[in-house]
Amino acid sequence: MNEMILFLFSQTASDPPPEQSGQDITDLRRIRERQPNQQEGASIVALLWQIYTSFFRVGLFTIGGGYAMLPMFEREIIKKRGWIDQDRLLDIYAAAQSLPGAIALNSATFIGNIVAGVPGAISALLGVATPSIAIIIVVAEFLSRIIEVPIAMYALKGMSAAVVALIADAAIRLGMRSIRTPITLVLALASLVLVVFVRISSVRVILGAVVLGTAYSWLSTRFEQHV
């Protein structure tokens, strides 16, 4: 049990997270190429195992939907491992939400692919899914009894309230990073209003942002050419 707790909370990363600033999404390829080059095959296995265990922890504590895993991602993947930075997390979330499949699985696959290619994607995906597979197999045996235990319901209620604070905290922290100009503030508020009050699906909001971003990028290219 002690080992289990140590495993869940261990903050001792084997490599300290590198300082990252203004990293391009594709700079990550550098990280990915660096790993196999520096070391031999055995350490590729070690890296894949590290990916598996990191995502296992994320998967174990993702209760209450894809957004609830953001704080765990920040802790396990960004702060502890330094595999991606916070800007990249938002990019990956946008893609994970817009592509088919659950957000949790998609973002794990995406990050795993960045860190160690397709084997990394497989490790991350299996890692994030393992806890829920194991727990559901147990639940399948005792389903009707579990649902009637009031303590389970109380704990769930308490955790939901904590998750609200965790998501708010993540939104504030990520917002302070990516909202720096009046225009980005307007974009963030507009998407909040669209999704909460107008009840447009998040996928459509993201697709709208892709169209806007493409138009902006195209226009700014044209503008530079003419000036």
Next chain:
Amino acid sequence: MLIKAVLVFAKVGLLTIGGGLAMIPLLQDEIVSRGWISLNEFTHMISIAEMTPGPIIVNLATFTGYKLAGVTGAIACTLGVMFPSFVIVTLFSSILIAHKDNPHIPRVFAVIRPVVVGLIAGAGIGLGIQTLSAAADAGGFSAPLQILGIDLVAAVIFAVSALLLWRTDGHPVKVLIVGAVLGIILFSITGG
């Protein structure tokens, strides 16, 4: 039968876009109407899926597979539901990584990023309204202590969690455990 189930879950995995809850009608159609699990089990599994880690489609695939063919079935159906999105996301991210020199990509993402922050804040507000409201939820649970339609116990737990995060930079797992323990203690005392 199991192969059929794996294919059905692969289809569900392919069609799920933007969150599992939108897929509940389709899942019910595919799984319950085939008689793989009962409607009662299906409804219970939806509530269980909210209490247990992992996406709802993965939980349902594992559960249905287990009912059909034990642990082998559970693993087979779960791999089935994950496979299509795995292929699509791997291809998409590989393309993005390969086009690292395209100057448009960082500009497009500069627009997308604040929008995603808005979505996260929106998700927090949505979940906050649902959690802090004293109205009875789907499980028939109604708040024991309430003022102006606010569940006071949930509000206290929210405040403690926020304070913990703000003052101590608490690990998310610790915050979750504190929330669960406070939930058990406070709801038991107030008799929810």
